[in-house]
Amino acid sequence: MKYIYVVYCLFLLISCQNSKQEYQDIEEIPMASTFDPLEAKKLMETHCYLCHSPTADENQGRIAPPMVAIKARYIDREGYNKAEFIENVKAFVAHPTEEKALMYGAVKKHGLMPKQAFPEGSIEKIAAFMYDYQIEEPEWFKAHWEGHGNENWTQSGKKLEEVDEVKTYADIGLDYALGTKKVLGKNLMEAIQQKGTMEALTFCNHQAIPLTDSMATQFNANIKRVSDKNRNPNNKAYAEELYYIAQFKKELAEKKESKPIALEKGDKIQFYYPIETNTMCLQCHGKQIKPEVQRQILKLYPKDLAIGYDENEVRGIWSITFTKKTNE
Numbered sequence: 234m235k236y237i238y239v240v241y242c243l244f245l246l247i248s249c250q251n252s253k254q255e256y257q258d259i260e261e262i263p264m265a266s267t268f269d270p271l272e273a274k275k276l277m278e279t280h281c282y283l284c285h286s287p288t289a290d291e292n293q294g295r296i297a298p299p300m301v302a303i304k305a306r307y308i309d310r311e312g313y314n315k316a317e318f319i320e321n322v323k324a325f326v327a328h329p330t331e332e333k334a335l336m337y338g339a340v341k342k343h344g345l346m347p348k349q350a351f352p353e354g355s356i357e358k359i360a361a362f363m364y365d366y367q368i369e370e371p372e373w374f375k376a377h378w379e380g381h382g383n384e385n386w387t388q389s390g391k392k393l394e395e396v397d398e399v400k401t402y403a404d405i406g407l408d409y410a411l412g413t414k415k416v417l418g419k420n421l422m423e424a425i426q427q428k429g430t431m432e433a434l435t436f437c438n439h440q441a442i443p444l445t446d447s448m449a450t451q452f453n454a455n456i457k458r459v460s461d462k463n464r465n466p467n468n469k470a471y472a473e474e475l476y477y478i479a480q481f482k483k484e485l486a487e488k489k490e491s492k493p494i495a496l497e498k499g500d501k502i503q504f505y506y507p508i509e510t511n512t513m514c515l516q517c518h519g520k521q522i523k524p525e526v527q528r529q530i531l532k533l534y535p536k537d538l539a540i541g542y543d544e545n546e547v548r549g550i551w552s553i554t555f556t557k558k559t560n561e
């Protein structure tokens with residue numbers, strides 16, 4: 234009984250450390266919200282399997298170690314975290330040298346990996362995928378790796394299937410909304426910090442819709458920010474949008490967390506999610522806007538309704554339409 238208790242405590246300790254580690258990793262990878270594991274897997278199969286085949290024989294006809302061997306060497310032996318793993322894979326692939334190589338045996342057996350050009354950004358995605366997910370592992374590998382003094386080895390990472398199933402239309406819509414928010418927010422922040430509120434106003438006036446549209450093209454979706462108290466007449470909310478704005482306001486007042494809404498409409502999904510204010514927004518949407526800013530707003534938007542907000546209020550919603558995904 235005592236023994237089980239000790240094991241249980243150890244388990245708690247370990248699992249606690251693991252979850253902390255995972256949290257740090259998420260923080261370090263900025264594009265996590267739009268990361269598509271299936272795309273990354275495909276990139277790996279297209280560009281790496283040519284040499285790092287998971288099905289080639291252990292000894293005959295193999296021209297490079299399987300990808301899982303790189304994972305085991307870098308993550309289990311070297312102890313790299315996600316950021317370190319991505320960085321080291323990137324550095325090696327960009328310019329393979331014997332000094333950088335950790336897999337001395339493989340270099341000796343197969344020769345150094347040749348320097349090749351891969352699509353921009355692909356190595357990062359492949360490495361992130363390798364770190365987060367279980368990848369194809371030849372049957373012989375576990376015994377081989379354990380034979381090199383690595384006892385009780387199992388591959389780290391999530392199973393891809395499990396993750397696929399939980400990705401709902403609401404999750405996909407949220408990815409689009411947050412991905413767009415990030416781009417708008419970053420640009421707005423920079424404009425305010427570098428040039429002040431007046432210039433940032435020009436930025437919003439000129440760039441808010443084009444930036445949103447460019448993200449829409451990237452995601453192959455129709456993305457709008459609409460409001461019941463809109464500034465730009467093109468951002469006026471209509472019936473169903475107004476209904477959900479009211480619902481999100483009610484939830485916020487009741488301190489309930491608002492969940493994204495995904496409605497199925499034929500072969501399309503209609504998605505809604507609230508946009509809330511923080512202190513930064515009040516410079517242009519608040520109750521005490523500087524007179525020169527206020528004058529400029531009214532010059533650009535004579536019918537402006539988007540003022541008088543406090544922080545932490547529903548300023549509007551994301552209204553996003555996209556086509557249902559079919560299983561190809």
Ligand code: HEC
Pocket residue numbers: 277280281282283284285296297298303321322325326329333334335336337339340343344345346347351356359
């Ligand atoms: C043309 C063959 C070839 C292709 C294609 C290839 N590799 Fe390699 N790679 C090798 C060989 C051979 C080795 C083992 C020798 C070595 O370590 O340099 C290797 C080793 C590696 C290593 C371990 C380096 C070390 O020793 O520490 C990494 C990381 C790596 N490859 C990443 C990749 C990734 C990612 C891709 C796909 C984008 C890829 N490789 C595609 C041939 C290839």
Ligand code: HEC
Pocket residue numbers: 430431433434437438439441442458459460462463464465466468508509510511513514515516517518539548549550
């Ligand atoms: C520098 C001034 C400025 C700041 C700061 C600012 N906005 Fe705006 N906002 C604007 C302008 C100008 C528009 C109209 C853009 C257009 O013409 O498409 C706008 C439009 C919007 C819209 C689209 C609906 C509408 O009213 O046209 C939303 C939603 C919005 N802002 C939310 C926010 C939030 C949330 C923040 C804080 C995170 C914020 N804004 C900060 C100037 C600003």
